[in-house]
Amino acid sequence: xxxxxxxxxxxxxxxxxxxxxxxxxxxxxxxxxxxxxxxxxxxxxxxxxxxxxxxxxxxxxxxxxxxxxxxxxxxxxxxxxxxxxxxxxxxxxxxxxxxxxxxxxxxxxxxxxxxxxxxxxxxxxxxxxxxxxxxxxxxxxxxxxxx
Ligand code: ZN
Numbered sequence: 001x002x003x004x005x006x007x008x009x010x011x012x013x014x015x016x017x018x019x020x021x022x023x024x025x026x027x028x029x030x031x032x033x034x035x036x037x038x039x040x041x042x043x044x045x046x047x048x049x050x051x052x053x054x055x056x057x058x059x060x061x062x063x064x065x066x067x068x069x070x071x072x073x074x075x076x077x078x079x080x081x082x083x084x085x086x087x088x089x090x091x092x093x094x095x096x097x098x099x100x101x102x103x104x105x106x107x108x109x110x111x112x113x114x115x116x117x118x119x120x121x122x123x124x125x126x127x128x129x130x131x132x133x134x135x136x137x138x139x140x141x142x143x144x145x146x147x
Contacts, residue, residue: 010112011068018067020074022057033060033132033144035124040066044074044132051082058129065122069113070129076110082137089134096123 024030027045034041040062047055056078058070073092077085088110095102096116104111116126124146135144 004115006112007115010072010109011064014068014071015064018071020057020071020078021059023059024055024057027057027136029136029139031132031135031144033128033135033146035062035066035128035146037121037146038063038066038125040125040128042066042070042129042132044070044129044136046133046136048082048137053077053080053082053085056133062128063125065116065125066128069126072110072112073129073133076108077133085137086134089130092130093127096126 024045024047026047028048030043030045032041032043040060042058042060042062044056044058046053056074058074060070076088080088091102091107092110092113094100095104095107095110095114102114104114107114113126116122128144128146131146132144
């Protein structure tokens with residue numbers, strides 16, 4: 001399966017049944033993200049205990065790509081140490097937004113978004129949930145705007 005097919009399949013799948021689409025009671029931190037180019041809005045709430053992401057949820061409205069990316073992101077970071085999550089953020093960001101070669105095999109299912117680089121307008125949709133999650137980890141309280 002090439003990246004493009006994988007991309008379409010994953011996005012359809014996560015829109016049909018998004019993971020962790022929920023409000024978390026008593027999150028240790030949360031952040032709101034907004035992508036004005038597309039109209040995507042997302043709230044990420046997170047529970048960090050002993051430097052591990054114990055739980056994470058997202059809510060919001062947006063295009064299929066932003067929703068699928070949020071769903072996959074939450075699935076990818078839940079249960080992981082914060083350090084590993086920050087590393088994954090960097091890798092994901094590099095994969096979708098830089099010219100550098102990415103080892104897609106090392107990205108697991110997130111490799112589906114490797115193809116988004118070809119569609120610059122969509123990069124912000126795919127990366128919005130990640131930036132919002134990082135803001136929550138950093139406990140930045142203002143709204144994240146991708147522009
Ligand atoms: Zn979007």
